[in-house]
Amino acid sequence: MKPTLLVLAAGMGSRYGGVKQIDGVGLHNECLLDYAAYDAEKSGFGNVVYIIRKDIEKDFRERLFDRVARNFDAQYVFQNHDSLLSQKQIAASSARTKPWGTVHAVLCARNVIKAPFAVINADDYYGRDAVKTLAGYLSTMKDGSTEHAMVGYVLGNTMSRSGSVSRGVCTVKNGCLDSIVENLKIYYEGDKIISEIDGHKRVLTGKEWVSMNLFGFGLTAFDRFNKYWENFIADNAGSEKAEALLPVAAGEIVQNNEGVIKFFTSTESWFGMTYPQDREIVKTEIAKKISEGYYPEKLWEK
Numbered sequence: 001m002k003p004t005l006l007v008l009a010a011g012m013g014s015r016y017g018g019v020k021q022i023d024g025v026g027l028h029n030e031c032l033l034d035y036a037a038y039d040a041e042k043s044g045f046g047n048v049v050y051i052i053r054k055d056i057e058k059d060f061r062e063r064l065f066d067r068v069a070r071n072f073d074a075q076y077v078f079q080n081h082d083s084l085l086s087q088k089q090i091a092a093s094s095a096r097t098k099p100w101g102t103v104h105a106v107l108c109a110r111n112v113i114k115a116p117f118a119v120i121n122a123d124d125y126y127g128r129d130a131v132k133t134l135a136g137y138l139s140t141m142k143d144g145s146t147e148h149a150m151v152g153y154v155l156g157n158t159m160s161r162s163g164s165v166s167r168g169v170c171t172v173k174n175g176c177l178d179s180i181v182e183n184l185k186i187y188y189e190g191d192k193i194i195s196e197i198d199g200h201k202r203v204l205t206g207k208e209w210v211s212m213n214l215f216g217f218g219l220t221a222f223d224r225f226n227k228y229w230e231n232f233i234a235d236n237a238g239s240e241k242a243e244a245l246l247p248v249a250a251g252e253i254v255q256n257n258e259g260v261i262k263f264f265t266s267t268e269s270w271f272g273m274t275y276p277q278d279r280e281i282v283k284t285e286i287a288k289k290i291s292e293g294y295y296p297e298k299l300w301e302k
Helices: 032-043 054-069 087-092 102-108 128-139 221-236 246-255 278-291
Strands: 004-008 047-052 074-078 117-121 147-154 165-173 176-189 192-197 200-204 209-217 260-266
Touching: 004 032, 004 102, 032 047, 032 054, 032 128, 032 278, 047 054, 047 102, 054 074, 102 221, 102 246, 117 128, 128 147, 128 209, 128 260, 147 246, 176 246, 176 260, 209 246, 209 260, 221 246, 246 260
Parallel strands: 004 047, 004 117, 047 074, 147 260
Antiparallel strands: 117 209, 147 209, 165 176, 165 209, 176 192, 192 200
C-alpha cells in the first residue's frame, strides 16, 4: 500500500494575517500546497489528507482542494476545538480560540489514515527530494513497525529575516534521532542566530539539524500520540495558548524506548509563509523553480 501524505492546514495564520494555506503563489495562482501535492504524487504517495478548520472549508475547496482532487486522491478532515475532549474539558476550554496543536491535528485524522504516513506543515516548502526520501522509506514499512523516520534540515537554511521561527533542534546518534528540543523563538540578532527559551538567550551556529515537522510514521505512532495528548489535555484544558506539539510527541517515542526515528537529511533551503512579506519571497522562489524546469508552468493539466 502506498503511503499517505498528511497535511497540517488548520493553523490560524496569526503572524501572517490571513489564511496562508490557500494564498496563491504560483504563476496560475497555485498555492504552496499545490506544489506539495504535486511532489507527493510524483514521489510515490498514494493519497493526501488535509486537516483543516471548518470555517475555511468553502475557500479551501474553491482555491485548492477541488483542483488537487481532480488530479490526486485527496480528502480532508476537520480539526475542531471540541474534538477528542470530554464535556468537562470542553467547558474548561470555552475561552480558547487557538487550535490545540499539531498532535491534536494528527489525532483528528486517525480514523482515515490506513497506511504509513508523512506529516508536513501547510506553510512550508520542503523540496521534492525530501518528500521522495520519506515516500521510499514508508513504502517499505511493515505492519506493526516502530521504526519511524524524519527529514532534518540545516538551521541556517531555514531561517527568516522577517521574524522569529519555531524549530525543533535535534541531536543524532547512529543515524537516528537521539533528542529533539522545541525552540519556539529563533531569530537573527544582527548576523547572529539567537534561540530564546524562557527569557534566556543562546547563540546557535546555524549548522544545527532541526525539525521542520517533516516526519514519517507507522500506524503504531498513534498510540504514543494518544498518550501524549491525554497527558497534555489533562494539564492544559484551561490554557488559551499551550499547544500539543508533534516534535515533542515524536521525541517521546525515542525517550520511552517505544521505537526509533531514522534521521534523513536535506540541504534544501527552506522558504515558507510565516509573515506577510514572505509571500513575495515564495512567489519568486517558485517562479525560479519553474524557469529551471523543476515544475511545469501549470501544475495540473486536467
